[in-house]
Amino acid sequence: MPAPTPKPASPADALAPAAPVICTVDIVLLTLVDAELQVALLQRDREPFQGALALPGGYIHPQEDDSAWDAAARVLRDKAGLPNPYLEQLATFSGPGRDPRGWSLSVAYCALVPAAELAAPTAGPLVLRPVARLPSLPFDHRAIIDTAVARVRTKSQYSSLPVYLCGQVFTLPQLQAVYEAVLGEPVNKVSFRRKMDELAMLEPVEGAMTTGGAHRPAQLWRLRKPFERRLSLSERGLGVGG
Amino acid sequence: MPAPTPKPASPADALAPAAPVICTVDIVLLTLVDAELQVALLQRDREPFQGALALPGGYIHPQEDDSAWDAAARVLRDKAGLPNPYLEQLATFSGPGRDPRGWSLSVAYCALVPAAELAAPTAGPLVLRPVARLPSLPFDHRAIIDTAVARVRTKSQYSSLPVYLCGQVFTLPQLQAVYEAVLGEPVNKVSFRRKMDELAMLEPVEGAMTTGGAHRPAQLWRLRKPFERRLSLSERGLGVGG
Numbered sequence: 001m002p003a004p005t006p007k008p009a010s011p012a013d014a015l016a017p018a019a020p021v022i023c024t025v026d027i028v029l030l031t032l033v034d035a036e037l038q039v040a041l042l043q044r045d046r047e048p049f050q051g052a053l054a055l056p057g058g059y060i061h062p063q064e065d066d067s068a069w070d071a072a073a074r075v076l077r078d079k080a081g082l083p084n085p086y087l088e089q090l091a092t093f094s095g096p097g098r099d100p101r102g103w104s105l106s107v108a109y110c111a112l113v114p115a116a117e118l119a120a121p122t123a124g125p126l127v128l129r130p131v132a133r134l135p136s137l138p139f140d141h142r143a144i145i146d147t148a149v150a151r152v153r154t155k156s157q158y159s160s161l162p163v164y165l166c167g168q169v170f171t172l173p174q175l176q177a178v179y180e181a182v183l184g185e186p187v188n189k190v191s192f193r194r195k196m197d198e199l200a201m202l203e204p205v206e207g208a209m210t211t212g213g214a215h216r217p218a219q220l221w222r223l224r225k226p227f228e229r230r231l232s233l234s235e236r237g238l239g240v241g242g
Numbered sequence: 243m244p245a246p247t248p249k250p251a252s253p254a255d256a257l258a259p260a261a262p263v264i265c266t267v268d269i270v271l272l273t274l275v276d277a278e279l280q281v282a283l284l285q286r287d288r289e290p291f292q293g294a295l296a297l298p299g300g301y302i303h304p305q306e307d308d309s310a311w312d313a314a315a316r317v318l319r320d321k322a323g324l325p326n327p328y329l330e331q332l333a334t335f336s337g338p339g340r341d342p343r344g345w346s347l348s349v350a351y352c353a354l355v356p357a358a359e360l361a362a363p364t365a366g367p368l369v370l371r372p373v374a375r376l377p378s379l380p381f382d383h384r385a386i387i388d389t390a391v392a393r394v395r396t397k398s399q400y401s402s403l404p405v406y407l408c409g410q411v412f413t414l415p416q417l418q419a420v421y422e423a424v425l426g427e428p429v430n431k432v433s434f435r436r437k438m439d440e441l442a443m444l445e446p447v448e449g450a451m452t453t454g455g456a457h458r459p460a461q462l463w464r465l466r467k468p469f470e471r472r473l474s475l476s477e478r479g480l481g482v483g484g
Contacts, residue, residue: 019304021265023347060336062261062345068336092334092349094302094310103304105265105349107334 021094022104025072026057026141028090028148029080031115032165033128035181037152039145040118040126041137042079048100049138053127055145056080057106068107076111081122085111086164090148098140106139110148112164156182160201163223169205171218172196201227263336264346267314268299268383270332270390271322273357274407275370277423279394281387282360282368283379284321290342291380295369297387298322299348310349318353323364327353328406332390340382348381352390354406398424402443405465411447413460414438443469 029040041053058075065071069087076082087109094105118126129135131149134142155161162182166175176192196202202221209217271282283295300317307313311329318324329351336347360368371377373391376384397403404424408417418434438444444463451459 020262021302021304023263023265060263060347062263062338066337068334068347089333091331092310094349095308096304105302105310105347107336107347 019103022099022102023060023068024057024099024104024106025060025068025075026055026093026106026108026139026144027072027076027080027087028055028108028110028145029076029082029085029113029118029126030110030131030148030152030165031113031118031128032178032181033115033130035177037131037149037182037184038115038128039131039134039148040080040113041129042124042126044138052138053129053135054138055108055141056126060107069109072107072109080118080124080126081120082113082117083122085113085117087111090144090151093140093144106144108144108148110151112152112161114165114167116167153183160199160223160227163201163227169208169220169222171210171220173218175202175221200224261345264341264344265302265310266299266341266346266348267302267310267317268297268335268348268350268381268386269314269318269322269329270297270350270352270387271318271324271327271355271360271368272352272373272390272394272407273355273360273370274420274423275357275372277419278372278374279391279424279426280357280370280372281376281390282322282355283371284366284368286380294380295371295377296380297383298368302349311351314349314351322360322366322368323362324355324359325364327355327359329353332386332393335382335386348386350386350390352393354394354403356407356409358409395425402441402465402469405443405469411450411462411464413452413462415460417444417463442466 031038031040040056042056044050044052044054056075056079058071058079060068060071061074065074069089072087073084076085076087088111090108090110092105092107094103096103098104098106115128118128131145134145137145152161156179162178163175165178165182170178172193175196176187176189179192180187201224203224205220205222208220210220211217273280273282282298284298286292286294286296298317298321300313300321302310302313303316307316311331314329318327318329330353332350332352334347334349336345338345340346340348357370359365360370373387376387379387394403398421404420405417407420407424412420414435417438418429418431421434422429443466445466447462447464450462452462453459
């Protein structure tokens with residue numbers, strides 16, 4: 001038998017356009033409710049999986065979208081009433097089995113959003129569910145959410161990411177509680193304060209203190225301007241899980 | 243003037259399939275030659291950009307590929323003669339302007355490969371170019387390579403990733419040189435050794451020492467089995483750039 005002939009370096013397939021692929025985006029909006037990481041879902045109003053809760057998503061529209069990111073921003077604006085969240089590309093999920101309509105590819109994005117924004121009157125009929133207790137989800141949306149949560153946990157070890165879950169101003173104990181909720185583990189107060197110094201992303205709100213409550217007033221902090229749309233990253237993690 | 247009517251939560255567009263999107267994969271194969279990070283390119287043998295050096299890539303074939311990853315593995319096998327590299331999804335690049343044929347989307351993958359494998363007789367006509375001195379590249383391949391290099395540098399701070407650039411066995415000074423080449427900066431020997439202990443990914447090759455050369459023989463090491471296809475991650479970086 002002759003040895004198999006190696007394929008040429010540039011097979012003829014490079015000429016032929018491939019069969020169509022269904023191209024969509026899906027968005028994982030994560031938020032904190034009752035110190036629990038929750039994900040925003042929408043009820044699907046048509047087939048496939050009509051009536052099921054699923055991630056907000058939709059087709060890429062080559063006529064109007066400048067990129068997959070653009071498609072995700074449009075979907076969020078139109079279906080969830082969210083004009084401008086911090087949207088990060090998560091990963092692309094693809095294959096013949098994930099969508100009953102055919103071979104599909106979905107570019108998934110992830111955003112951390114304060115719960116108050118998701119409840120805003122402009123926001124669409126989003127439904128929040130704890131990531132630890134998800135309902136049965138269509139497509140591979142469970143895997144997409146799992147990937148998003150894992151990414152957010154890893155990244156929160158080293159960055160300012162969880163601050164996007166806070167409101168405009170917050171106390172340091174509030175922020176620490178947010179980190180702990182995202183990481184799913186307690187964080188040492190001293191190393192947390194050191195980490196916040198190192199990230200250099202916060203500034204005190206001049207003259208603003210919390211009022212009321214049983215505790216003495218605490219300083220309010222906010223994100224510094226340069227970090228409103230850009231993560232602050234640190235060399236070292238918070239040491240959780242290490 | 244009436245206030246703008248908010249769009250319904252489920253616009254009619256969810257029904258209509260979108261215009262076709264060109265779906266491709268591109269692969270960034272990085273290697274070390276002369277202590278320099280280099281990328282593998284192929285000369286394009288047809289339009290667009292016939293004759294130009296570009297990243298290995300090609301269309302997704304829904305009829306035969308089980309995923310975009312699968313398409314990337316097939317392209318590498320067929321066009322570069324590489325059967326089984328450690329292939330990680332990098333990011334998806336998309337938009338109307340990146341390919342003259344139309345609105346396109348490319349799922350980019352990245353792999354670190356020992357230079358010897360790229361030079362193997364089974365490997366296709368790959369051409370290596372230093373990432374620091376790239377020729378002019380078609381599409382957005384320059385941006386894809388820049389993204390890959392940034393990702394590899396960040397990840398190498400915290401993981402076993404650069405080991406994939408080594409051969410089967412290596413000395414610790416050789417491995418340190420590989421880390422330094424990837425990171426583009428010198429690494430402190432003591433913290434490097436501590437990091438390798440922490441990653442717990444290496445094992446000594448029993449009775450194997452380097453021979454010859456001006457130095458006394460050094461212990462040879464190899465990757466432990468569980469880490470041949472899985473990164474070892476550490477809590478803390480190497481402290482480079484910190």
